Amino acid sequence: MTITVKGVAKEFGGFRAVDDLDLVIHQGELVALLGPSGSGKTTLLRIIAGLEFPDRGQVLFNGDDATARAVGERAVGFVFQHYALFRHMTVFENIAFGLRVKPRAQRPTRAAIAERVGELLRLVQLEGMAHRYPTQLSGGQRQRVALARALAIEPRVLLLDEPFGALDAQVRKDLRRWLRRLHQEMGLTSVFVTHDQEEALELADRVVVMNKGRIEQIGAPAEIYDRPANPFVYEFLGQVNRVPYRGEGNTARVLGRSFALEGAAGDGIAYVRPEEIEISREPRPDSVPALVRHVTALGPVIRIDLDLEGSDPVEVSLPPARWRDLCVAKGDAVHLRPANVRIFPAA
Amino acid sequence: MIATVTPAANALPAPRRATREGQGVRWLLTTIAVLFLLGFLVLPLIAVFVEALRAGWDTYVAAILEPDALAAIRLTLLVAAIAVPVNLVFGLCASWAIAKFDFPGKSVLITLIDLPFSVSPVISGLVWVLLFGTSGLLGPFLAPLGIKIVFAVPGIVLATIFVTFPFIARELIPLMAEQGREAEEAAVSLGASGWQTFRLVTLPNVKWGLLYGVLLCNARAMGEFGAVSVVSGHIRGLTNTMPLHIEILYNEYQSAAAFAVASLLALLGLVTLVIKTVLEWRYGAELAATRRH
Numbered sequence: 001m002t003i004t005v006k007g008v009a010k011e012f013g014g015f016r017a018v019d020d021l022d023l024v025i026h027q028g029e030l031v032a033l034l035g036p037s038g039s040g041k042t043t044l045l046r047i048i049a050g051l052e053f054p055d056r057g058q059v060l061f062n063g064d065d066a067t068a069r070a071v072g073e074r075a076v077g078f079v080f081q082h083y084a085l086f087r088h089m090t091v092f093e094n095i096a097f098g099l100r101v102k103p104r105a106q107r108p109t110r111a112a113i114a115e116r117v118g119e120l121l122r123l124v125q126l127e128g129m130a131h132r133y134p135t136q137l138s139g140g141q142r143q144r145v146a147l148a149r150a151l152a153i154e155p156r157v158l159l160l161d162e163p164f165g166a167l168d169a170q171v172r173k174d175l176r177r178w179l180r181r182l183h184q185e186m187g188l189t190s191v192f193v194t195h196d197q198e199e200a201l202e203l204a205d206r207v208v209v210m211n212k213g214r215i216e217q218i219g220a221p222a223e224i225y226d227r228p229a230n231p232f233v234y235e236f237l238g239q240v241n242r243v244p245y246r247g248e249g250n251t252a253r254v255l256g257r258s259f260a261l262e263g264a265a266g267d268g269i270a271y272v273r274p275e276e277i278e279i280s281r282e283p284r285p286d287s288v289p290a291l292v293r294h295v296t297a298l299g300p301v302i303r304i305d306l307d308l309e310g311s312d313p314v315e316v317s318l319p320p321a322r323w324r325d326l327c328v329a330k331g332d333a334v335h336l337r338p339a340n341v342r343i344f345p346a347a
Numbered sequence: 348m349i350a351t352v353t354p355a356a357n358a359l360p361a362p363r364r365a366t367r368e369g370q371g372v373r374w375l376l377t378t379i380a381v382l383f384l385l386g387f388l389v390l391p392l393i394a395v396f397v398e399a400l401r402a403g404w405d406t407y408v409a410a411i412l413e414p415d416a417l418a419a420i421r422l423t424l425l426v427a428a429i430a431v432p433v434n435l436v437f438g439l440c441a442s443w444a445i446a447k448f449d450f451p452g453k454s455v456l457i458t459l460i461d462l463p464f465s466v467s468p469v470i471s472g473l474v475w476v477l478l479f480g481t482s483g484l485l486g487p488f489l490a491p492l493g494i495k496i497v498f499a500v501p502g503i504v505l506a507t508i509f510v511t512f513p514f515i516a517r518e519l520i521p522l523m524a525e526q527g528r529e530a531e532e533a534a535v536s537l538g539a540s541g542w543q544t545f546r547l548v549t550l551p552n553v554k555w556g557l558l559y560g561v562l563l564c565n566a567r568a569m570g571e572f573g574a575v576s577v578v579s580g581h582i583r584g585l586t587n588t589m590p591l592h593i594e595i596l597y598n599e600y601q602s603a604a605a606f607a608v609a610s611l612l613a614l615l616g617l618v619t620l621v622i623k624t625v626l627e628w629r630y631g632a633e634l635a636a637t638r639r640h
Contacts, residue, residue: 071536078536097539098538102538149533
């Protein structure tokens, strides 16, 4: 199902949670709403679900205006941040809830409900847990019960609010991969909210970066990561070195190297990703000297913190093989050269 | 073996807690608490039963089976049977509204619910006399219609409801507020109607709190004296509840009869407490589970 959000705004007691926002989510897409807390991402998700009603604007489902429709009539599956399982019901009863509360005429038979719940339990890999209570489950298991419960009503859209927020790192990774697969198999239009950029980039087809109730950028993960539209997106996504520069005519000097300033001359801020800084033992044209302050040699990426004269410290990352070739350690003098820089002139 | 252990080896330091008090302080506090309970709760209660049975079992039974006493017992049970369900409905409505929604005047409503706790029971009775008495606000309109509120059963019921209405609401508001709105939102998003959500999700989540509230409310409804005394008019066999009947007997120096009825009333209160304790013990685990999370 295609979801169209048109000029939606929502205030809470003078605070603009969502500010005149437009967004189209296509059939079968997995979209992440990414932003810091207070950026309006959860409010937007709840407005799409019908748990919150916008002050202005429209929400269209396949072109039909659904703005005034109650959540129960929208056929959306909503997975809550803290799962919101019914704690006095077993896993089975939780999953069956959406089927049992249907009007008598549409309600499946007992046997049909049991069969459907069985299917869902298999889907979320919780066979044999049907008669447990939510308090007897681990966080990851609760999450999957919440998902099965939302899927039981055969929703047209799946909405997830911080689906992995309350889980520990390993479970989070497994569940993320599992959800990705599930989405591919079912082809359900899905939207999830997260403040974790890694999660958004890994899981989503498209990422919507939000800040202060507005959309900063929409795009595929690679697009967002490689070509951030503005300083906010740059700083919010991934590690980045923030280097203030002084404009000299039409060029800016960033870490020793000159870059052409298109348009606005003057001072500004340059962003350089740690992996886009070359590090060498010998000075090269356009390089600046730096002093190794700390090396974090853990995992697939080696991180090096460096002190520069007359500038803020800089972080550089490189593959372990390259690091072994270079053979730098704490206290060594090296030379840096930025391979790629994004420049945002001060407004 | 034990005899050979030297005192030095024995003197392993006990695990120390930061909040540990000296031996003397602990003893003192415990003794004060126990003595206080004995003196102010257990002793008087025992006295009631001893006094009640002092003149023998036959006198005891006679005092309770006496027509005026039976009428008082009936009236007390009737009043509780009306007041408790009314407050149950009110308490559920009020706590639902306060815990789950934001609306203007919410804090005023919370304050108002506490009103019966903060005003004297005499005033709680007097307001009904001022409203429905012969020279009251509404009394003159109701009298020609043959509707008698004050110095009759309706007045006693009204006064009791007024005095006892905070009990259930007070028990439920913090519980519902703590549980939040998520479970209800989940139910609604799964297509449940408002009534289904209430019956299947909200109510089961607060059932223990609700039961506590009902028990406390019931105990107070049966035992209320001040407010009821003002509106009752003390008509024997007609508008006397058990507490009023006890007072009349006592004032007439029929202390054996007074204590007999008093012991029955105390027994009703004790039964309430026992039910509460048994339920807590029986369903303690489930209770903890629903409160957690």
